[in-house]
Amino acid sequence: MSGAFTKSTARNIYFGGSVFFFLLFVALTFDTTRTMPERDHRENLSDKVVLGKSVWEENNCVGCHTILGEGAYFAPELGNVYSRFGNSTEAIKAFIASRPAEGIRGRRSMPQFNLSEEALDAVAEFLKWTSEMDTANWPPNIQG
Amino acid sequence: MKYQSQAVAKPYFYAAIGLFVAQVLFGLIMGLQYVIGDFLFPEIPFNVARMVHTNLLIVWLLFGFMGASYFLVPEESETELFSPLLGYVLFWVFLVAGALTIVGYLAVPYATLAELTGNDLLPTMGREFLEQPTITKIGIVIVALGFLFNIGMTVLKGRKTVISVVLITGLVGLAVFFLFSFYNPSNLALDKYYWWWVVHLWVEGVWELILGAILAFVLIKVTGVDREVIEKWLYVIIAMALITGIIGTGHHYYWIGTPTYWQWWGSIFSAMEPLPFFAMTVFAFNMINRRRRDHPNKVAVLWAQGTAVMSFLGAGVWGFLHTLAPVNYYTHGTQITAAHGHMAFYGAYAMIVMTIISYAMPILRGREAASNRNQVVEMWGFWLMTVSMVFITLFLTAAGVLQVWMQRYGGSEPFMVVQEKIALFYWMRELAGVIFLIGLICYVAAYFLPERDLDVDVVAEAG
Structure with a gap:
């Protein structure tokens, strides 16, 4: 873990990754709550x-x-x-x-x-x- | 200690340990009820003992996280805590509220407690881990807000490090996701969906930030490795934790009336959830191998290594064991889940709190490390607790495999018939639990035995 892979790269992956996947989770939640009445x-x-x-x-x-x-x-x-x-x-x-x-x-x-x-x-x-x-x-x- | 106000952490750590002892005692009661069904019945029925057991766990871990924050944030920020008084006041508020809640569980039937605390006004009770009366939940939110304010102001006025920022992100997340405990729709499917926003997004989400931050702090202190290296690792670990863990929530959405695409999302992402824990193990051992100093607090180093390994086994491996949808179809809600729950909570969260306590407590008492004798006693505690937790997990796993086989896969025998057939494993689990208690007694004793110094160096170094 040295050379090109710097701390700021790691930080960007953390910020970018967690924001992206949280938004994806919210989108999936939106779809889930929309279609849940068919099942529940x-x-x-x-x-x-x-x-x-x-x-x-x-x-x-x-x-x-x-x-x-x-x-x-x-x-x-x-x-x-x-x-x-x-x-x-x-x-x-x-x-x-x-x-x-x-x-x-x-x-x-x-x-x-x-x-x-x-x-x-x-x-x-x-x-x-x-x-x-x-x-x-x-x-x-x-x-x- | 470097800053006087770090002393606020001390009562938090004592409370954490005290509640941990109580938690284990109730665990032993429940373990016995598994094999002697009418033990303490009807005075302490199983559901009450379990509620006490799990709620004490949550409360003592929260005490541990708060104590850890009060200890490490001033040091990271290189400034005194914003308000030590607020820290002490919130300690007593939290302790009294917690104690009253536990007394409530034990003193009156749960339905009476619900009635007394006006659960019908805002019904939030009676859901696993969120059994606290609504008024207690409100109390938790108030304590959390006061705590975050205190820690946040300290960070703002001092040096901002990656560790303190990650820690506070985790703590804010903890508070924010707890708010979903107030949302309790009448539709069971929706209720379950958002219940996991508290439970999963805590333990497989933001709590991992807290865990990573505390571990990174302790490793910097005990190894002397350059902060830049440790911070980079911390970012990598928490990036993996959130990237896998957020969508990984889907592994709870297989069988609760949610769309079946969650079987794909949940399986794929949660299959990767062991990665951050594996990285944590590599991280801890790597940093310790590259250490620039030999810290006299050897037992704190042991705890740091222990939590890295055991969280990988408990959360990572035992989680993976039953996370894929086709496997989970058979294992869901069996003793396999209980096995995973025990080792994961112990390895990841109980052990990280014991890591920071082990590191901080001597310093709070004006020494760099405990005397050799006391460290050895604490190491006995470490090994007895950790090894017996491995056995508790193995026995429950064996029980779970047999349960799945007899009740769901190979046969379809009734639940109670199967429970009696696997009672031997519950007996062995209880025995391992007794060993765990002996380990815990060693652990507590290590903090209360008088320090007996054989090696003069430790005292000299602490100055």
């Missing part, structure tokens, strides 16, 4: 789904589970739990509602969140909505 089926974002996302967030579900692969790896993937539970929001609600408050001896157990019927309904709808997103066929199979 946002037209189905009902009030219930929106409420469900806040129930999801305010109980820190992502602290144990992944959703579309992101989150913690302690508990099953929930991006496709709606399909895994036989396309049934009722099954999801029943599972969440029936968690024992004191856990299960020696095993991982989901806390009992004491969700209201409305909150249960909403979070199940949110998970249903998520499972219907076009995620390029991810996860690879029903187990998530």
Whole structure:
């Protein structure tokens, strides 16, 4: 790293390169946000789904589970739990509602969140909505 | 130390180390919960322990970055810090806000914390790494602005070096991209898209500028190599980091409802993300080989070499391992991700903070280097932590490969069935974690054992 390759050459590559690629990133982001409605089926974002996302967030579900692969790896993937539970929001609600408050001896157990019927309904709808997103066929199979 | 106001760094470094210890303790709790599922349940459920573990990591690294800035910017700028008082005030604000947040996580259910802090007014909580109540996030922004003002004014009134300018660019980037944590659309796909603008553009973007700047500073000091050479390397490294890392964000956009062209953009650019880390390794070893002096602080040199190697392995190699879209299709969201996360954060960011602390702390205490005995104890800390982190990563990688095989590739067994089959690797990971803690105890002890000088030179040199 000597001779013709000077510090100012290196600096110019840094400035030029990062500005160029940041602008490219912004351009790709622009295109992505323009075409995303085709995949994220946002037209189905009902009030219930929106409420469900806040129930999801305010109980820190992502602290144990992944959703579309992101989150913690302690508990099953929930991006496709709606399909895994036989396309049934009722099954999801029943599972969440029936968690024992004191856990299960020696095993991982989901806390009992004491969700209201409305909150249960909403979070199940949110998970249903998520499972219907076009995620390029991810996860690879029903187990998530 | 050359400038009195560099002393502002000291409480930041102590806080960083203290929070690091707490982070590791919570890591051990979680590791045990992986194999004894009801450990501490329902008092500290896994999600709470994890939130504490990851948030403490972020907070102690931020303390480390701020301490590093308060230490190196006056020296680079050849002037006293603009306002030491502001530095101390912000220290206490950040520490108290951080502590209250952690207490909040542990004392009340998360939903209650959300309610108490008015999350419904501006919902930002409940997303990975951004679990802090909105009010804490606002506090972080205020602290960051005050900090940037203080550092920026110092740079402006003094000598402007490449190192201080790169450092401050990284810090400004850190603050700017954090603002995306306030954007939380109801559409999960969009939420995820911009969530990565905080998380990825931090750790695979602007934080690399901070890392490079701190490493360059320490290398100038411990090797005595000409600043021109080191600055040129720094530019090359950060150029590669941003050129590959910005579009490399695309490796998070494969499966979240985004266009499939990201599988190409993300794979190609993130496949090149190891390059800046490799350059950093070459850089560190090259500079140390060409050193013009033998600095008495040998353990600081060890940390500098360590962070260069381990960031390449953790961020570079383990990142590459699962970054190509066809591979990531199977590994996404498994223990492979956890393996990469551990070694990358330790190698790149925990170790660079320990590098600067190792270099600066003796100076802040009026010596050029710690006594030989204390340096040896710290080296024990270095090796125990680093080697056990390698094993933590290997065990999690083994767990991840088996998980992918049984759950997704070779078979389709349910998640919990697979988790039980790979429990042996979680036990071994926990054991490695205990060794890590022993290393950490050595590391902390090195700073609190009384200095025992056998070689008189060190004291004489420090004058």
